[in-house]
Amino acid sequence: MSVRVQSARFDAGAELNAFSAGLGNAGAVVSFTGVVRDRDQGGMVAMEIEHYPGMTEAAIAKILAEAEARWDLVRALVIHRHGRLEIGEPIMMVATASRHRVAAFEAAEFLMDYLKSRAPFWKKEIGAGDAAWVAAKDEDEDALGRWSPKKD
């Protein structure tokens, strides 16, 4: 299991190839790459991502450990960037490998849901003459509900 928090750009294709090498009895690899997109109204110049050094790595490791406890994963990877990113650049990537596909798909979704709302990153959209922090969405918080232990 691997966590990388970095400002440097990464090559999602190369990362996925490296991740998929020598997986032994894993027959399924799922990956998700988040990319900087322009605002819906357009005019964005860049995105700045602030984070909480120390807590970021610990929070992601905790989320990964939870995924490992829930699913039988052969391998898992989280890369998340911070700093200034241009439109089109990869922000983050999640990859999971398991023997069969359901665990890999579910674990990847779980990781994404928790990274959205529980890893200490804050996105700011930079325009030509303006800048605004991205507001957290209720639906992202609500998405965590589907992973709660089932109650009778």
Added chain:
Amino acid sequence: MIDCLYFAWVRERIGLPRERVETSAATVMELVEELRAREPRYAAAFEDISALRVAIDQELADFDAALAGAREVAFFPPMTGG
């Protein structure tokens, strides 16, 4: 002494990323009240607690959490990772 850390718009409203705070606050909320009373920029940052999250020693916590033994308290808006 507690290290207070501020992130995103909380940092911008207060105007600094971290500071050491001399406090005898027993809970996060008491610390917030002390900070609010300092200056308008703190009052502005802590105006709506429901818009904020807090971490004690890098673990998410509640505003009614005790501060006994805490070294670092961070205040920030809801996270927007991924």
